[in-house]
Amino acid sequence: MESFKFDRQLVIDGALILFGSFLLATGYSLFLAPAHISPGGVYGLALVIRELLKQIFHMEVGLGTIALFFNVPLFLLAMHGLGKVAAVKTIVTFILVALFSDLIDTWFAGKPLVEDAILCSFYGGAILGVSVWMIFRAQSTCAGTDTLARVLSRTFNTKVSTLIMFIDSIVVLLGLWVFEDWRVPLYSWIAIFIYSKVVEALQPQNPHKSVFIISDKTEELRDALIGRMGVRGTFLHGRGMYTRAEREILFIIIERKNIQPLKKIVLELDPRAFITTADVSNDTMPILL
Structure with missing residues (x-):
């Protein structure tokens, strides 16, 4: 199927x-x-x-x-x-x-x-x-x-x-x-x-999306996304609300057409990764390092 x-x-x-x-x-x-x-x-x-x-x-x-x-x-x-x-x-x-x-x-x-x-x-x-x-x-x-x-x-x-x-x-x-x-x-x-x-x-939607990725393999994801897609992003430091465990969250802004290729790369490296997306305005797009 x-x-x-x-x-x-x-x-x-x-x-x-x-x-x-x-x-x-x-x-x-x-x-x-x-x-x-x-x-x-x-x-x-x-x-x-x-x-x-x-x-x-x-x-x-x-x-x-x-x-x-x-x-x-x-x-x-x-x-x-x-x-x-x-x-x-x-x-x-x-x-x-x-x-x-x-x-x-x-x-x-x-x-x-x-x-x-x-x-x-x-x-x-x-x-x-x-x-x-x-x-x-x-x-x-x-x-x-x-x-x-x-x-x-x-x-x-x-x-x-x-x-x-x-x-x-x-x-x-x-x-x-x-x-x-x-x-x-x-x-x-x-x-x-x-x-x-x-x-x-x-296509009235904004052509860009913001992506938040929560994973235990952030460094591997960083290398893969930069090397294979040329995307830039920012690591955000977070803490679990229940476990209070420290972890890094990968924040990326990417064109809508590249969302599926990005998800494929992420899930190949970490099938348990949590990915969420949202619309973003170009006018308020931050500088990503």
Whole structure:
């Protein structure tokens, strides 16, 4: 029965990744790219580079092909923090998005489904929101600029959300420079806004959870969680109310999608561990050492 449940979940995740990747490629190739809208991220940067290659070298390179050159190194940056299953899902996701992007671009010859740039930004942003939600539901990622933001956040001790906004804004401004059209940033920021609102509507919960772990093997858990998932946490000193025994409690803040991998690691090392989770606000997130 356990094997059946696992296989069933794997099929569901595979379907979400497949359709999510197709929708993501559709949003870029049929709405955003033809209208010269670069809403940040790897594909926004790929759109800018493709236009530069056209202008300077008169080369026609697929959007997905260019994006792969960025996704691969970004995946390698994030690989140490992913489990084996999540790593495979991520690889499959960004390869599928690249493949679908180039195929759709070839089939439609780079022509948008609608001519109005504002409609392209609305439809493109909405499709991106739905597709990214599906991919996240499958516990996968696109190895995008959020990966780079996470790496930089550890170096500069800055919020990941702030760095993502900063990186995406740079990409948007690069689009303004390359396309020489002041409407490009406006349409791009409209697409980003719609995209974020769709994700928020589909997944209203806070993306982070606080986790308290009570175990007699806290040091082993610490080594495993840092080494295999790259998470940070804090040891809290507690005392049992009945036995009054002294013990350490591991407190961690982690993304919701990583809860199940974390529980699996903990229970593998200590099947008797007590784990409790709760929603947490990013604005009140403490610094974890």
